[in-house]
Amino acid sequence: MFKKTHVLLTLVLLVIFSLAGNVLPGQHQAAAKEKHNKTLVMGTSADYAPYEYIDTAKGNKIIGFDVDVARHIADKLGYNLVIKDMDFNGLVPALDAKRVDFVMAGMTPNAERKKKVDFSNTYYKAKQLIVTNDPKIKKIEDLKGKAIGVQLGSIQEKEAKKIADKVDNVTIEKRNKVPDLVQEIMSKRFNAAVIEDGVAIEYLNKNPDLSSFVIPGSASAGSAVAFQKGSDLTEKFNKEIAAMKKNGELDQYAKKWFEPKTEKKAEKKSIVDFSTIMPSIPYILKGILTTLKFVVVSILLGFVLGTILALFKISKVNVLRWGADAYTSIFRGTPLILQLLIIYNATPQLTGYKIEPFLAGVLTFGLNSAAYVSEIIRAGINGVDKGQREASMALGVSYGSMMRQIILPQALKNILPALMNEFITLTKESAIIAVIGTTDIMRRAQIVGADTYRYFEPLITAGIIYYLMVMALTVLGRMLERRMSRGD
Amino acid sequence: MIKIENLHKTFGKNEVLKGISTEIGQGEVVAVIGPSGSGKSTFLRCINMLEEPTEGKILFKDQEVTTQASKIQQIRKKIGMVFQHFHLFPHMTVLDNLTYAPVTVNKMPKREAEAAARELLKRVGLEDKEGEYPGRLSGGQKQRVAIARALAMNPEVMLFDEPTSALDPEMVKEVLDVMKSLAQSGMTMAIVTHEMGFAKEVADRVLFLDGGILVEDAVPAKFFAQPKSERAQAFLEKVL
Ligand SMILES: Nc1ncnc2c1ncn2[C@@H]1O[C@H](COP(=O)(O)OP(=O)(O)O)[C@@H](O)[C@H]1O
Ligand SMILES: [Mg+2]
Numbered sequence: 028m029f030k031k032t033h034v035l036l037t038l039v040l041l042v043i044f045s046l047a048g049n050v051l052p053g054q055h056q057a058a059a060k061e062k063h064n065k066t067l068v069m070g071t072s073a074d075y076a077p078y079e080y081i082d083t084a085k086g087n088k089i090i091g092f093d094v095d096v097a098r099h100i101a102d103k104l105g106y107n108l109v110i111k112d113m114d115f116n117g118l119v120p121a122l123d124a125k126r127v128d129f130v131m132a133g134m135t136p137n138a139e140r141k142k143k144v145d146f147s148n149t150y151y152k153a154k155q156l157i158v159t160n161d162p163k164i165k166k167i168e169d170l171k172g173k174a175i176g177v178q179l180g181s182i183q184e185k186e187a188k189k190i191a192d193k194v195d196n197v198t199i200e201k202r203n204k205v206p207d208l209v210q211e212i213m214s215k216r217f218n219a220a221v222i223e224d225g226v227a228i229e230y231l232n233k234n235p236d237l238s239s240f241v242i243p244g245s246a247s248a249g250s251a252v253a254f255q256k257g258s259d260l261t262e263k264f265n266k267e268i269a270a271m272k273k274n275g276e277l278d279q280y281a282k283k284w285f286e287p288k289t290e291k292k293a294e295k296k297s298i299v300d301f302s303t304i305m306p307s308i309p310y311i312l313k314g315i316l317t318t319l320k321f322v323v324v325s326i327l328l329g330f331v332l333g334t335i336l337a338l339f340k341i342s343k344v345n346v347l348r349w350g351a352d353a354y355t356s357i358f359r360g361t362p363l364i365l366q367l368l369i370i371y372n373a374t375p376q377l378t379g380y381k382i383e384p385f386l387a388g389v390l391t392f393g394l395n396s397a398a399y400v401s402e403i404i405r406a407g408i409n410g411v412d413k414g415q416r417e418a419s420m421a422l423g424v425s426y427g428s429m430m431r432q433i434i435l436p437q438a439l440k441n442i443l444p445a446l447m448n449e450f451i452t453l454t455k456e457s458a459i460i461a462v463i464g465t466t467d468i469m470r471r472a473q474i475v476g477a478d479t480y481r482y483f484e485p486l487i488t489a490g491i492i493y494y495l496m497v498m499a500l501t502v503l504g505r506m507l508e509r510r511m512s513r514g515d
Numbered sequence: 516m517i518k519i520e521n522l523h524k525t526f527g528k529n530e531v532l533k534g535i536s537t538e539i540g541q542g543e544v545v546a547v548i549g550p551s552g553s554g555k556s557t558f559l560r561c562i563n564m565l566e567e568p569t570e571g572k573i574l575f576k577d578q579e580v581t582t583q584a585s586k587i588q589q590i591r592k593k594i595g596m597v598f599q600h601f602h603l604f605p606h607m608t609v610l611d612n613l614t615y616a617p618v619t620v621n622k623m624p625k626r627e628a629e630a631a632a633r634e635l636l637k638r639v640g641l642e643d644k645e646g647e648y649p650g651r652l653s654g655g656q657k658q659r660v661a662i663a664r665a666l667a668m669n670p671e672v673m674l675f676d677e678p679t680s681a682l683d684p685e686m687v688k689e690v691l692d693v694m695k696s697l698a699q700s701g702m703t704m705a706i707v708t709h710e711m712g713f714a715k716e717v718a719d720r721v722l723f724l725d726g727g728i729l730v731e732d733a734v735p736a737k738f739f740a741q742p743k744s745e746r747a748q749a750f751l752e753k754v755l
Pocket of ligand 2: 555556557677
């Protein structure tokens, strides 16, 4: 019987390590061909069409205006280009932490950002538009008493504030991403949003209900490339940008990505239409593997660590007991997403180690889950008849063997339902690793939403996948329970 | 075999054993009797250090048990113990219950351990139950498995703490019979029991405990016929 469990455990571990091996390096995208022997890493947030996005129907390559320009410049400078996708708000911290060499994300240089990073000259000047589905909004003054949405921390936020100064009763709502803004307009939570022309074009093309107008005198700071302070890349990029402006290459790229594609002018779509996201479903499904790997590794880490903590909690050594109790108290007493962001963002700041999103996620979830698992296991151990311990001791069995082979197996049987619950919670909560850019099911659903401008369908698809995974776990738990109750 | 000198045990402020001294010789069978709460279990559990004595010495084959915390596992291997409530490992089959300690503690090859275990099961009359889980056995069968489990470690002494008190009356005999044959085979045994008939028949000596004091230490014939102390007389009047 012990042999069987050992073989099983070894197998599970093997699978996990082989899985972990190929998933650890986040989601890099290698250059088309390894032409040069030096590499530049570009940070971007691939949900900002047409600057950078993923055509999820075709695959998982990041494309767009910025990508073309970046590739052109990198090539001229003799570098291969590697693109790292992450949340827009994580881009400047990523530069800080030297996770990326430069950032191109339709980013406008503002004073706040300039404090932290250097910018190139602008390579594209955008105009700011008011985008709305309310036909009565035709000029700034019509926004009186309305809610307007902006992307958090963007230049549009400033623009909206200027409007609010001029027009009465304007409320400004902030969202992390432009697609969210459009979605909020469609669901009538916002009356309008401030969006850059290049970005707005795509939405306007695909959505006959939307109209727009240019904000008069709007700041057109333009997009620029961001670098680490003092980087020698800044000058090199400036030279290439100047050259591209001069010879018209930049205009060509702009034409390719920003000109409205008239043939796409869509007829009104039905409210729910899975056919539009059909081609993108395989893209979402690929997230299952990422989520599974993530969940399995996290559960195992949490379980092993939780067991150790539980043993500390029942130990006679005060320091161990207090330590384990404090640990549990901290991890249960703070939000999971805060723990995730601390581990992901603060690790590079404090140690200089550029922790990968997957590793940061697994660590956070493993450490967090351990706190809960340790409580469950402690209760399980206390629930095992004291006589079992005495019988083992009387036979001369060591503490370690007794715990592993006598006490814990019996404790596990009693706490299996509680453990299964914890694992199910972890599986569902794993969706929050999307915020650090791990392309799990959730993040992929969001990317498809940003690409197709439809939200219900990809989110429902993700929901169904999560539900099926939870059901599978539930069934697995029942089977295990049945197996373990053989002895009764 | 076992020498106990001035054994004291205190739980908090409650002094349960108040200086007990005695000896158990090789091959001797000692019955420990006395009223409930008199410290019989505690006395027995001090011998293999399941309870740590507060004061006094216990020697096992001239080795001091009480000062050798690190060697206690070595000593426990040689001292088998049988509990009132069996404490079999419920997640293991009968056979695994018997082979677990020899394989894990003594590193005995599994096959050898299984052969020995089957031999022991035959001795306690349960050779057909090796694949059963303890949950499916009767109380008497459980206790016989527990005895076999302790014997599987080849102990030099066996401690029994009220081995038949949790059993239905009709199962008491089958367990006592196993113990009797074990006594006849020359095993050194200390038995806490309320089975006076058994004590009279099988024991070489009777220890009578009351209030944590060893009140009487005598051969059964003498003890049961004419106990010296009033306390023992009162006790016997009640149980006989
Ligand atoms: N672990 C313990 N903690 C506190 N008191 C105990 C413990 N074990 C036994 N006692 C007390 O010691 C006394 C003797 O118990 P015990 O040795 O079990 O007596 P007996 O077996 O003769 O009935 C009782 O009063 C009991 O409450
Ligand atoms: Mg007792």
